[in-house]
Amino acid sequence: MLSLEQCLDGVYKLPQKEKAEFMACFKTVSFPAKTLLIKEGEESKSIYFVARGSLRSYYGQKDKEVTLWFGHEGDLVTCFRSVIKGEKGLENIQLSEDCTFYEIAYDVLNKLTQQFPEINQFYRKLMEESYLYWENRVMMLLFYTAKERYTKLTERSPFVLQRFPLSQIASYLGITQETLSRIRAEK
């Protein structure tokens, strides 16, 4: 279980004063496993930090769905598409375990960024890191083979292997569950 301060420090080290202001605007919320924190087609208005638990975002319906992202303790969770543009989101975010979050409304965050330059820096750092995550993901998908992507995932995000079923990991890598099973069997 991470503290809010640990989550925030993981993004950008705010000075004490701003950190205190900022922290006062979060509330703690918990949901059981399988809850859809954010649903496709709905607008979401908050961003969350994961204090405890794990979750993933996925796109598509039952007949075909792909995992976009896995998250766990310390990670930022939101549907940026919805929050930024005020549009309906395209993906679902589902808890794979019971989770506790620190939640802040995007509107509130926005006001804080205007009021406190340091919190603006915080948000900027957050966006920049998120940007790099996706850019990197594209590079991985285009450049490396399925086996290489799997190896890198096991190295960089071992929590994924512990906490998510094979089918979801396979769709994250862009392959089927059977192919991933065979990749694993090879070694």
Place this chain on the structure above:
Amino acid sequence: MLSLEQCLDGVYKLPQKEKAEFMACFKTVSFPAKTLLIKEGEESKSIYFVARGSLRSYYGQKDKEVTLWFGHEGDLVTCFRSVIKGEKGLENIQLSEDCTFYEIAYDVLNKLTQQFPEINQFYRKLMEESYLYWENRVMMLLFYTAKERYTKLTERSPFVLQRFPLSQIASYLGITQETLSRIRAEK
């Protein structure tokens, strides 16, 4: 040939005063086709808007390279990884035509964002849109077949078909040139 004002307005409509301040900090630069605007392993310190021409970013060496992104008039060009983190970049950005850019040093942009809240908003908008580009790209790569991805590319970015060779388009889509040629022949 787009004006600087057109490029900036395409991102976020700045008030006149801030726009004037901002525009004064850009300089116009031109390079011939095939120039590497940004090279793998180098640090880049500027961001550019494309006034005229087209270009692409790619990752990897001669024996295997993949196209990450295509750009043309009005687009923002930079290696965010390098500019944000002050690290060496991973990709090359190469002009496919003679290009003219509006260039601003990242340091200067940074100072302006601190000085003018509206320019801060501008940068924020820029990052957010860039973020969505890559998130969307991941969704496309995971969810759609090669043929669907090709169709969507032709609809959304027809300039790519006019200005880039098939091999580069194929690597953007994550397939070989021969496969793309066959996809085209089908219809």
Place this chain on the structure above:
DNA sequence: AAGGCTATTTGACAAATGTCAAACACTTTC
């Protein structure tokens, strides 16, 4: 321990994509 549930593995086969080589089309240059 038995039964039911879910996740994973395996097998047989089909479909998609890659590889390599050659042919073709189109420009550019002399």
Place this chain on the structure above:
DNA sequence: GAAAGTGTTTGACATTTGTCAAATAGCCTT
């Protein structure tokens, strides 16, 4: 207009990956 160069298409075949179905493994509940 011939030659060289580049980009694209096509063919034959190999490899990878997907699909569907069944078997196996593991876990939870009773």
